[in-house]
Amino acid sequence: MKNCRKYKRQYFLPPVTCMDWAEKDYIDKAPVWCSVDLRDGNQALVIPMNLSQKIEFFKLLVEIGFKEIEVGFPAASETEYTFLRTLIEENLIPDDVTIQVLTQARPHIIQRTFEAVKGAKNVIVHVYNSTSVAQREQVFKKSKEEILQIAIEGAKLLKELTEEAGADYRFEYSPESFTGTEPEYALEVCNAVLDIWKPASDRKAIINLPVTVQHSMPHVYASQVEYMCKNLKYRENVVVSLHPHNDRGCGVADSEMGLLAGADRIEGTLFGNGERTGNVDIVTLALNMYSQGVEPNLDFTHMTHICEQYEKFTGMKINERSPYSGALVFAAFSGSHQDAIAKGMHWLEEEKPEHWTVPYLPIDPTDLGRNYDADVIRINSQSGKGGVGYILETKFGLNLPPKMREAMGYTAKAVSDHTQKELLPEEIFELFKRTFEHVVSPLDVTEVHFQQTKGGFSTEVTSSFNGKVLTAKGEGNGRLDAVSNALKKAYGFQFDLVTYQEHALEQSSSSKAIAYVGIKKPDGSLAWGAGVDSDIIHASIDALVTAINNR
Incomplete structure (x- = not known):
């Protein structure tokens, strides 16, 4: 100066x-x-x-x-x-x-x-x-x-x-x-x-x-x-x-x-x-x-x-960061911020405290007519598992396992970074389905038969891998374990079934269910898949097939 x-x-x-x-x-x-x-x-x-x-x-x-x-x-x-x-x-x-x-x-x-x-x-x-x-x-x-x-x-x-x-x-x-x-x-x-x-x-x-x-x-x-x-x-x-x-x-x-x-x-x-x-x-x-x-x-x-x-x-414009009124003042793009907000919201639901204390949100955005999905958790290349998981859970009813949430977070970050744009909730949901749901190439399972045994279940699985059709038998302590062992025997796959989680997607007698499967590869990393069906067994097998295809 x-x-x-x-x-x-x-x-x-x-x-x-x-x-x-x-x-x-x-x-x-x-x-x-x-x-x-x-x-x-x-x-x-x-x-x-x-x-x-x-x-x-x-x-x-x-x-x-x-x-x-x-x-x-x-x-x-x-x-x-x-x-x-x-x-x-x-x-x-x-x-x-x-x-x-x-x-x-x-x-x-x-x-x-x-x-x-x-x-x-x-x-x-x-x-x-x-x-x-x-x-x-x-x-x-x-x-x-x-x-x-x-x-x-x-x-x-x-x-x-x-x-x-x-x-x-x-x-x-x-x-x-x-x-x-x-x-x-x-x-x-x-x-x-x-x-x-x-x-x-x-x-x-x-x-x-x-x-x-x-x-x-x-x-x-x-x-x-x-x-x-x-x-x-x-x-x-x-x-x-x-x-x-x-x-x-x-x-x-x-x-x-x-x-x-x-x-x-x-x-x-x-x-x-x-x-x-x-x-x-x-x-x-x-x-x-x-x-x-x-x-x-x-x-x-x-x-x-x-x-x-x-x-x-x-004719004036309100700055996007103007306190309380700006379009982005409640928006969290940072992964750590999103994770803290998501956990804070869950804590509020569980504990029902007298006063508002959610991290990073000095007041409840809904008090000003703002929407959590549209105004709070926003996804771009700086975001992480917490924000992506929160959107999928609150807007689409998907409660991903923690490690799968992390994988989905990295997937969303990569797409946002490549396209240089924010991802809208619907785009995140479509990305999840495209990446982790019903991936049937190169492996696809076309027919499965089960028989209960003294130690669990045996199965006969018909599948195709890179166009080659095989039928293989397997045994396991559960249906999904039996299918997993049959596929390993048929193609020499090496992985361990380490995570299985399921929940209903709708609260009705005809509701569909979603299953999440995580497998550990020989190098210790995880691959994930999800399956949606009114029959939880079909959903589980679809999730396993997608996880194998993502390995």
Whole structure:
């Protein structure tokens, strides 16, 4: 890098830090959520949403469970204004949902905002002005006193216009660029605003502390939030809100630590869409809580639908590795991961524990409407026996012996490696049948007769090998052993029958059964075969023939 010394830290530590928040290890209740997708999210799009898209997005947010939704900056454009009026005039806002509108602390913009919200039942008017050192010096060229006066005048006008309208609008104030503002000055401005509004228990004010630009590590922001929470006037009647952006990639961490530090509310967007690197991702934040056993009060049980709708409305794409929502976040390609997940799932079925503890899966994918077969165990050249075995067992009812599962795993890996593609469950099943089931060349058994003897069974086997037909007799302690010995005698095969396993494929009187046979070759390696038939003896012989052909 050319010259890191051109940069310096642009944040300010509070004059007093106590770090009480650092003693907490988790967030024990959900915050008040406010979606700003229709404002922050919309203004960050290359092509902003049109009216119909915004209406449908609003309905989606209501469906998910948001009770506070920032619908836009109605004084900013005719589209924003029309959207808000459409929501109000067409009665699209549920009685339990509060809309929030944004305005700068400028008289004509505040006036236009109040015109836009006329007739709405539940409204938060969110006023802001910038307070940071950089903004004061470079943009506004005003002193602290002058910036403070802007906030005071804006707060007064909100109160006056609300009283004139005979409404009970709630108020929110943001010292924009809070993270670049001296905390004691931010506190002075916020307290001056609160002195005008005089919030009460039945009409609380919101003080929003935005991470307009991330300048510090999350623990610094938490200390700033804690300082504000401990020193704001009327604290019992103030909702402390956070609005983190993600410039340093710490939006979620800022939010979580800020909540530990005393904040009550989060403003963010679905999937983190917002200016520059985005806003805090509410999906991630809410489901982090969910994974700790805390009800987030937002419903993401139909995640695929939410993702599809979001991409349709915004034109954005959700990254495949985006936490919880990405198409591949539950997918395990690694053999060791697949094996652990498969064993964990079996353990859950057997032990039925109270809590979810499956390795590599922080939450149950089915809670988000995801499917184990399609979304969790995925097979490619990095996969192993556990994943292949799990798919064959759960999707097709095949419970392979452990060593055969290993052989099938290597077979699938080899095909995936050669074709350079992921194998779908149906392709894995077809590969299993093609490799381990009904392989009748060069050996094929065409006729078998049994006779029970004092020591077991004798058999007469008619078979062909490379086109040559032979009939041979054999004896054994079981039918399969007798057939094996007859084939060894006929062709001089050298192997030991070491594994035999069977199970039903269907639960009915006419169900078919599958048999698995493993034979050990002279070099110590194993060869495998499987047979499927309504007669288990026929299935066993078919499995033995395939194993011999695979030796």
